[in-house]
């Protein structure tokens with residue numbers, strides 16, 4: 370096989386991996402702080418894609434320029450979901466409630482989108498759309514490349530926020546020890562609301578970027594929901610850096626894999642590798658515990 | 661007769677259907693150091709968590725400096741000046757010592773006086789100054805307790821509650837913390853409520869104490885009275 374094609378696939382993988390990393394990170398942030406598994410993260414991405422679509426259709430906003438606005442709207446949307454619904458369903462003993470609630474929310478959002486937008490594919494145009502950059506004989510899709518850069522920038526900003534701002538410190542404190550947070554006067558309920566909002570905003574940034582080279586339809590969330598779970602499981606639940614690298618591994622696996630086994634089998638390949646990773650990881654864990 | 665500076669009266673607390681506190685009352689004057697003692701599971705932590713607003717009581721009142729403290733609102737208790745140094749320390753393990761201390765300065769006043777308080781804390785515990793950039797989770801138990809106590813002091817408490825500060829620690833470290841606590845109480849009129857399983861340790865610091873058994877306050881008196889009480893001697897002092 371031509372090495373050039375593999376390198377091209379690798380580069381594409383890294384770029385799509387950035388999206389997976391971002392969605393995985395948003396899921397992990399919510400898990401890390403609130404200890405709940407959010408089963409509607411994919412659908413939150415879908416909502417943000419439709420918002421980007423609406424902003425483009427009615428205001429003519431380029432998806433990349435729309436990012437701050439989409440992030441803001443998604444923050445409000447996430448914070449509202451959390452404070453109106455999720456917070457009220459959290460019980461001390463186990464999280465089955467939240468599990469069912471977020472699953473149902475996902476179904477609800479998908480069907481609402483179906484009702485409002487029908488099942489047709491919707492696309493938007495960015496100034497970068499359909500443009501290709503030639504680097505070392507490789508074809509690099511400009512919208513994907515710009516998305517990748519923006520996602521990297523967003524990630525750095527999120528880390529700086531967590532590290533240095535008062536809210537960021539309070540979020541870290543709450544995630545590390547909720548009791549400790551309470552006795553130092555942190556309003557943990559408020560922190561949970563903010564965290565869910567930030568998680569939705571991060572997913573929203575990924576969604577807006579996606580719209581510059583991909584289309585939206587009501588069940589598109591499935592694609593990103595399952596992938597974000599793979600990413601998070603590979604990288605370790607609650608481990609933000611792990612999710613980040615997991616995203617790239619998954620992206621590369623998909624694109625390189627599909628050039629080797631053919632695009633039709635790429636999902637099969639991804640899931641086989643995912644299952645293998647789970648089995649190997651579990652065995653290592655068992656050995657470590659026994660050893 | 662006027663009310664005491666701090667007065668918890670008739671506290672009843674349930675976990676689900678199970679009642680664990682029955683009409684528990686205790687009080688303290690300004691600057692006083694009182695102890696809440698009793699064996700494991702007696703309800704000491706539940707009592708102080710209730711006072712600190714981590715748990716809601718089903719009936720009873722908590723009065724602090726003439727104001728009623730609402731149940732189940734940790735932030736309201738803190739804003740009133742009641743700060744809990746919880747059992748098991750409950751630090752933020754992946755944050756530095758400095759960040760842990762910083763988190764303690766939560767109210768507006770505490771935040772505006774963060775620098776001064778921090779200087780005092782580093783004066784009391786020079787070791788914490790040396791380790792201020794180290795992750796709290798990597799400290800020894802004694803150092804962690806110093807951080808927990810100091811994090812509490814960063815909030816400028818008017819009443820400091822310490823839940824089992826001596827648990828699993830070497831006596832000299834506990835003595836250090838107690839010495840500083842007493843000094844602050846004498847200098848600034850800080851009221852201290854100390855929770856201990858070990859009656860002997862508690863009475864080293866406290867002027868007065870309450871003995872809690874199965875969720876009920878049974879015996880109360882000055883440190884001297886308690887150490888001479890036949891029941892206390894038999895049950896807790898090992899005579």
Ligand SMILES: Nc1ncnc2c1ncn2[C@@H]1O[C@H](COP(=O)(O)OP(=O)(O)O)[C@@H](O)[C@H]1O
Nearest residue numbers: 675678680698699700701702703704705706707
């Ligand atoms: N979160 C909880 N849920 C249910 N029961 C609890 C909980 N915390 C403590 N208890 C029970 O309440 C009683 C008092 O506990 P606690 O206040 O922790 O006692 P102490 O601090 O004196 O050891 C014990 O019987 C304990 O088992």
Ligand SMILES: [Mg+2]
Nearest residue numbers: 704705706747
């Ligand atoms: Mg206790």
